[in-house]
Structures are given as structure tokens and as C-alpha cells.
Amino acid sequence: MTHLELREKFFRFWQEKPRRHTAIPSASLIPENDPSTLFTGSGMQPLIPYLLGTPNPSGRRLVDIQKCFRGQDIDEVGDNRHDTYFEMMGNWSLGDYFKKEQLTWYYEFLTEVLGLEKGKLYISCFAGYKNIPEDGESSRIWKSLGIADDHIHFYSAEHNWWSRSGTPEQMPAGEIGGPDSEVYYEFTQIPHDPKYGKRCHPACGCGRFLEIGNSVFIQYQKQEDGSFKDLPQKNVDFGGGIERTLAAILNEPDQFKTDVYIPIIKSIELASDLQYGQESLADRNFRIIADHIKAAVFLISAGVQTSNKDRGYILRRLIRRAIRFSRYLNITESFIEPVSDAVFTVYGGVYPEVLKEKKTIVDALINEERKFQQTLANGLRELEKIAPKGKISASEAFRLYESFGFPYEITREEAQNKGLSVAGKAEFAKEVQKHQEQSRSGSQGKFRGGLADRSEQATKYHTATHLLQAALRQVLGKHVHQQGSNITAERLRFDFSHPGKMTEEQIKKVEDLVNEQIANGLPQVVETMTYEEAIRSGALAFFKERYPEKVTVFSFGDPSTGSGSPFSREICGGPHVKNTKELGQVEIFKEESAGAGIRRIYARLI
Numbered sequence: 001m002t003h004l005e006l007r008e009k010f011f012r013f014w015q016e017k018p019r020r021h022t023a024i025p026s027a028s029l030i031p032e033n034d035p036s037t038l039f040t041g042s043g044m045q046p047l048i049p050y051l052l053g054t055p056n057p058s059g060r061r062l063v064d065i066q067k068c069f070r071g072q073d074i075d076e077v078g079d080n081r082h083d084t085y086f087e088m089m090g091n092w093s094l095g096d097y098f099k100k101e102q103l104t105w106y107y108e109f110l111t112e113v114l115g116l117e118k119g120k121l122y123i124s125c126f127a128g129y130k131n132i133p134e135d136g137e138s139s140r141i142w143k144s145l146g147i148a149d150d151h152i153h154f155y156s157a158e159h160n161w162w163s164r165s166g167t168p169e170q171m172p173a174g175e176i177g178g179p180d181s182e183v184y185y186e187f188t189q190i191p192h193d194p195k196y197g198k199r200c201h202p203a204c205g206c207g208r209f210l211e212i213g214n215s216v217f218i219q220y221q222k223q224e225d226g227s228f229k230d231l232p233q234k235n236v237d238f239g240g241g242i243e244r245t246l247a248a249i250l251n252e253p254d255q256f257k258t259d260v261y262i263p264i265i266k267s268i269e270l271a272s273d274l275q276y277g278q279e280s281l282a283d284r285n286f287r288i289i290a291d292h293i294k295a296a297v298f299l300i301s302a303g304v305q306t307s308n309k310d311r312g313y314i315l316r317r318l319i320r321r322a323i324r325f326s327r328y329l330n331i332t333e334s335f336i337e338p339v340s341d342a343v344f345t346v347y348g349g350v351y352p353e354v355l356k357e358k359k360t361i362v363d364a365l366i367n368e369e370r371k372f373q374q375t376l377a378n379g380l381r382e383l384e385k386i387a388p389k390g391k392i393s394a395s396e397a398f399r400l401y402e403s404f405g406f407p408y409e410i411t412r413e414e415a416q417n418k419g420l421s422v423a424g425k426a427e428f429a430k431e432v433q434k435h436q437e438q439s440r441s442g443s444q445g446k447f448r449g450g451l452a453d454r455s456e457q458a459t460k461y462h463t464a465t466h467l468l469q470a471a472l473r474q475v476l477g478k479h480v481h482q483q484g485s486n487i488t489a490e491r492l493r494f495d496f497s498h499p500g501k502m503t504e505e506q507i508k509k510v511e512d513l514v515n516e517q518i519a520n521g522l523p524q525v526v527e528t529m530t531y532e533e534a535i536r537s538g539a540l541a542f543f544k545e546r547y548p549e550k551v552t553v554f555s556f557g558d559p560s561t562g563s564g565s566p567f568s569r570e571i572c573g574g575p576h577v578k579n580t581k582e583l584g585q586v587e588i589f590k591e592e593s594a595g596a597g598i599r600r601i602y603a604r605l606i
Helices: 003-015 045-051 071-076 099-113 136-144 242-249 262-272 282-301 310-329 336-347 358-389 394-404 408-417 425-442 456-476 504-519 531-536
Strands: 061-069 085-094 121-126 152-155 161-163 176-186 209-222 228-241 482-487 492-497 524-530 550-556 568-571 586-595 598-605
Touching (some): 003 099, 003 242, 085 099, 085 282, 099 176, 136 152, 136 176, 262 282, 262 310, 282 310, 310 408, 358 408
Parallel strands (some): 121 152
Antiparallel strands (some): 482 492, 492 598, 550 568
8 A cells, every 4th residue: 555545545534424524734844833842743733722622613523644753763763663754644533522433433444444454453551540540441442343352451651641741740730631542563573572571562662563553532631639630621632653554554564665765765775776675784874864854855845944053953963964874875976866856756746835845945955965065074174183192082083973974983984094093882872872861851842742831921922923923024024924933931032034134223113013012902803714715814824834724813903993904913723812912011132043034033021
């Protein structure tokens, strides 16, 4: 089965009677209203407001395939099942059906539509936690569908509980969450590895089992006394990876042998004159290059530009890692363009908006490739400076790796050519581990998915970004388009398209205009309409992604009051104040470059 056939079957299954789910398009890889994370890493993130009870304009039953990126998985890529960019099939019940319908329908999809063998499916359920009972209901439903007792495993909250903060104990009062039930596919051709324990089971980590889908039941809210109360609106949040589901359908443990990767792998074979799938160390390099270039294509299409900060740094790291690992395949010529061409071949029919940006994307990739080749040359010169010492320490080897893109093996090879000794691989690995621990600590919260901050202060700041961009468009011109935002409890950060530095006079005009509208006490007006109607009405939509048929439009400045067109009118799903007077005053305290053609404003409420 091809990925195109899987997509079509998934949408048709959930849209047909009696399920009647409304299809919604994938949201942007850059989260619109979730400052807690750099990227959209799950299908759940764009739907957070609706899981919390905000009515969704498309209804209470939804189906989608969401583009996802998880930057924390970069170092895991190289085996047969990890990737940074992936697509998550999702179906959603927003206070409508619950466990029985979800598990029964998903089982039907797996066995009757996709034709997976029942005997190769294994299930995990929530084992309970303190005053939260085990999820015996899900277990009973699976048994009624014919899943054998020894194929159902109960796991702790670390494995089978979902909330933004982690386990039930880690959740603050007011947060929502619930148990989940995962489905694993067993690859019987893979023997159990004893290093993972004597007993093989879905969560043992030996590679015999692959999680292909997870049904999350959001049914509890934590109370001040630590207890859990049933939510009045119980939600179903299902996610299943396209790549992993294809692997199960093909009974192929290596997802890089599915058709979402085959053309990309073949383009690397042509560039390297090597063959993939020989169960050699070269396979890891093929996978890293294929995953990283694919991810880079989609990040650039979402508006990310290479830089040394946040999203731009992750993009740069992906491209440069792909180039570094190409050296292990003896690729000496430029390979970025043909590999990215293969990505467009795979996904052009699914995401025409990405194909439309092909030239921009390829140009950005090639430009970064050229820059990195120069960086590598600089690294060789750095080696020359170290040469008189006679030895390269572990810290120096790591600096060459981190700053100049030299893998340990290249440093060792170059050192040997110059008659230098090098610290051992184990010492180098300790330096890498130390750096990873520091990075993981520093970026905690930048990669986690989950509930956006919907506190009163965050709601005020989000509303202020609406007024800010409306003011920027009035002062600077209609070329201004939102490129991203970030909100903390202390300030807002707003990125927008503009060719040059703002003058002090322009900044003051924008600030005064925003505060004038705050003082005017503009009321919030919420409307639901089709995307086309919203655009015709003057609503702004800044993301390149496709929007659902029905959208929510937030305006500030009600035309019915006789004041003419609203000051601000946008398609949005975030939280907003009821009246601009609630904001107080806005103070812009910094304006700077955020990349070529992009400016960044920092502002606070006072």
C-alpha cells in the first residue's frame, strides 16, 4: 500500500457513516498559539483550545493528517524507526463519543481496512495511579474485539498517561489529562534482544514491537487537593504515524523502505554510488540524510530561515548534519538539490503549497550548503593551529565537531594525515554527552508539546499581538505579515516581514496607535464563516498552510457601533480578552533583526 492510498483510506473511513468526521487541513509546523514549543510536534497541539471546551467551527468530530517535527529526536535518527519530520493521522471527539466507539472503530480500520493480522497486534493500557483507577474499561473493550489476554499489557503512568506536564503527580491543579491505550505491531522476524530483559513485551525496547497508534482519553482534571475529577467534556485524541503504519502494513521493520522514503533513499544512492539496505553502517548515514533533508524542506516551507537561534538553529543543524554524514558515503559533489527534488516528488501532490515554494526552498538549502563548505574549510585551518601541540584533546575535538561540523572520525583522519594523536572516542563521547545534557536542560519547554499557556496574562499578550500587527500594517504598509510570535508572563515577541530597521518615529507611532485602540475600549467580536468569506470580509490569515472550510474570525472594533471597519480582524483560534481596555498599556522596548527581511519587536504590558 502506498502512502497516498493510506491517506485516502484513513480520511474516507472516518468521514463515512456512521462516523461522520469533518476533515480539517494540517496546521503549520510553527505553532500559532503555543509559545511553549518551537514546533508543532503532535496532532493535538493545534486543537488545544477545542480540547478545553472552545467550540470548533468544524464540529465535534474531526479527522486530519498533521505535519509534525520533533527537534529533540535529532540524535535518535539513524535507526530504522526514528525521524524528526513525520505525519500524524488523527481523529478527534470533542465531548462526543468516547472509549467504546474509538477503540472499536480503530480496530476495524486496522484489521478490515488495512488488513493487519489480529495476532500481530498488542495493546497497552493504563495500570492506575494512586486515586486514579486502572483503565479496565479499555482492556475489556479490546478483549470483546478478540484481542487475547496475553496481548494486553498494563503500564504505569510513565507509559500510558497523557498530560502536558507528564505523570498525574507532576500535573498542577486545573490541568487536564487522562489514560491512553496504545496499539503495537509485532515484527516476528526480529528476535528479542536479551539486553532488554528476559521477557519480551511491547515496551521493552528491543525493536520487535512498533507503536503504530495511540488513543488518548482526556477525562480528568486535577483538583487543588491532588484528587482528580471527571471532566464534563470527555475528549478522544487519537494519533497514528503514517510512516509507522505503512511499515506495519508492509510487515517491514525499516520505515525507510516505505514509499515516503524510497525515492529519497534512491537519490542518495545515485549521489554516493552505494546501495541502501545492506545492513551495514552506511545505512545509518542514508537514514540521517534522508530524514534531515526532508525535514529541512518542510521547515523552510513553513517560513523558517537558518540562523543561530531557536528554529533557525535547528534548521541549520539539520542541513549541516546531512552534509557531514554525506562524507561517510563518499559524496564529494553537491547533493542537496537532487535529494530535495525527491522530497518534492513524494509530497508534491499532497502539499501543493510546499511544491509552489520549491525554488525558494532549494535556493535556501543550496545557500546553506555553500556556507557550510566554507565552514569546513575553516575547520581545517583550525586543525593547523592545533597541530603544533601534537595532540587534539577531547574538548578540542568536540569544538571542531560543534563549531566546524567535523565528526570525530574526520578529525581523527585529518589528524593522522598530519601526524597528530587524538583523544579516544570514549573521551569524545563524554564531551558530547555533557553538551547534550546542557542543551536538553536549556531547551526544556522549547520542544515539549502540550497545552499553551491560557492564563489571564497570556490571553492579554496574545490579544496585544493582534493590535500590534494591525498597527504595524497601518504605519509601515500592507507588506507586513506575521512571521511568528512568542509570549511569556513578562512580555510578547512578534516577528514580521519588513525590509529594514524601524525608525524611532515609526516605533512611537505604532506604540501610540495600539494604546489609542486600547483606550477606545474595542469589544471582541467572534464570528464563524468559511475561509473565503473571512478573506472577503478583510480578515488577515498569515500562515501558508491550508485552512479548514469553516474558520473563527476575531475582530476588535465593532462596525455596528458606527466606527467603520474593525481596527483588527484575523482568522485565529487563540484566547482573547473581551475588551481592549483590559490590556492597560503597551510599551515597545526593543526592535531588532530576526533574519533577512524579518524584524522582531519586544513589548510589555504596563
